[in-house]
Amino acid sequence: MSWKDSLKSNIHSVDSLRDFLPMSEEEVLSYRKIAKKFPISSTQYYLNLIDIDDPHDPIRKMAIPTISEFDMDGTFDTSGESQNTKMKGLQHKYEQTALLLSTNKCAMYCRHCFRKRLVGTSSNETLSFIKDAVSYIQSHETINNVLITGGDAFLLETDLIESYLKELTEIPHLDFIRFGTRTPVVFPERITSDLKLLELLKKYSEKKRIYVVTQFNHPKELTDEAIGAVSKLLEHNVIVNNQTVLLKGVNDHPKTLSDLQNRLVKHGIVPYYIFQCRPVKGVKNQFQVPLDQAFDIVKNARKLMNGHSKRLKFCMSHETGKIEIIGRYQSEMLFKYHQSKYPENHGRIFSVDLKPNQAWLESDDIQS
Template identity: 35%
Template structure:
């Protein structure tokens, strides 16, 4: 048994565990966990500094999860876009492929709270059906493995799935969406990296939400993936009480770059039943973006997006940099709120640019002779 599997076995995941470790009401914990499974592995537990801190809020069951029954269970309409149970096909050329329902730590804000932790939601038949669906749809060139967390699978099982996808000629890109580098970095092993290297191009998107999650262990995990030739991106969720502060986000984004992880998205938290208490006003996200662009390296600035309810896809939200725009000029402001006027160009004023082939040696001699005659 590998270290990460041993740590998983030591996780807190029952009402009795929570009552014993934290001294909380066992019946209350049972009430929450029966609806939304909980698991905190020893590594992620060690990152908690005090009750109610940004790490605690992400992993500790809260009675608020049972208080927003009016919210939708499936806000992104994933189930309606699932031709087979393991596939969500929302965009033309790519699919989300759910290969497990299990996670090493159950985030309390998860948009798939209706599915995670329930082993009946994903099984081997569903996985095989997903591979067959991808094989029969040549427009699919990009497959994102998700779940649950795909790295909850053993190396052997994960390789079986990736190998089957690589044998489909039209699948060009394989992505893995995993929180393991953040919540259980011991899962990133030399064996795993060596296996993944055989199936390039492989991309990993991981999920850090707070600077405290960047530790020597998570740094090592992300750098191992990068050393294996696997680009690593990060998808942060904007969460009330966790990272809804521009300077916390600045620190997080800078620290991610330092461990060779490229910030990719900041998500507005989805309107999900059991997670509505994490949502922030959209103006908070816009203010955060305003304090990132120009204030830190452009490499560290992600897109702020809303995943549109009803399956509309990701929509970028930007601060307002354009103050006015007419046919002659555009008035803009920069990150310091300094105002600039930039002259625009009218379509009918643009001269047609014609392609001039490279002159032959003979033509170059004639040109040079003309220059000499003029001089």
């Protein structure tokens, strides 16, 4: 059976979900209401990782909706993606990086998704014409890397993935190409069952370095199947990086976070970032950890990490850039621009006297 056939068995309805999880009639009614606004979809593989006897299971929290998603505090576009869209499906926020929204499809709809506004839609932000994007990148020689994301870039047909690589690897000023995908985590079969995908990744990695950027958030996700998918990528000359999102009720404990990062390194996955969860509507109050608590969690997790694991940076992907949370100075929290949309902010360090339970930076916090 092909990976596309397997994906057809995804769980999309509350009634189907009941085959995996016991739920009360009250929960059924709530889930149905939520699914009308924020659709449900998960691979059977991922749902089978849930401990049904644990109501606080971290996999459950990432895959199964809760009534908290009706909390509309926050915004839908927290990082200013709409402001940085140069054409349909192409964003250019940082001078060196072009981002291609190649599809709106995912193997699983994560409940903490920062593109929640796009989930389950036929969004006009998805890329229809590869050549238009390639022309833009060709004409901007400061761009030295491209991130192909979505949705999930590995939910594209394999032939379409090759179309991207064929075009992009011919651009002289590109140094490397990244694919944003959570398939190693939620749908490893996509990788392990498709030799054609693996071979084309190996083929084009000889022209331009290819990276896969994925998102393991909890040690339970590092199954034999997931590790097998990562091993296949490594065997085919693809470097695998990981971006963990700090999520309340999932990994907001130093031991959990350190175990995850250490095990990633053990299996050849490079820890890249820990991201502060974004204040997205339906996500903010359910998953965000206040910044002062978040810093302490990451700080104490670092004490338990090996040298390779602790090279990662704790950042927030802010509208103005990637801002690193670097420490405390007296009563204030110190921040540094790791990447910036605006030249005047490159490398800038600033401090903020955080309000109680503040979990994100507002524009007033970062003024010069």
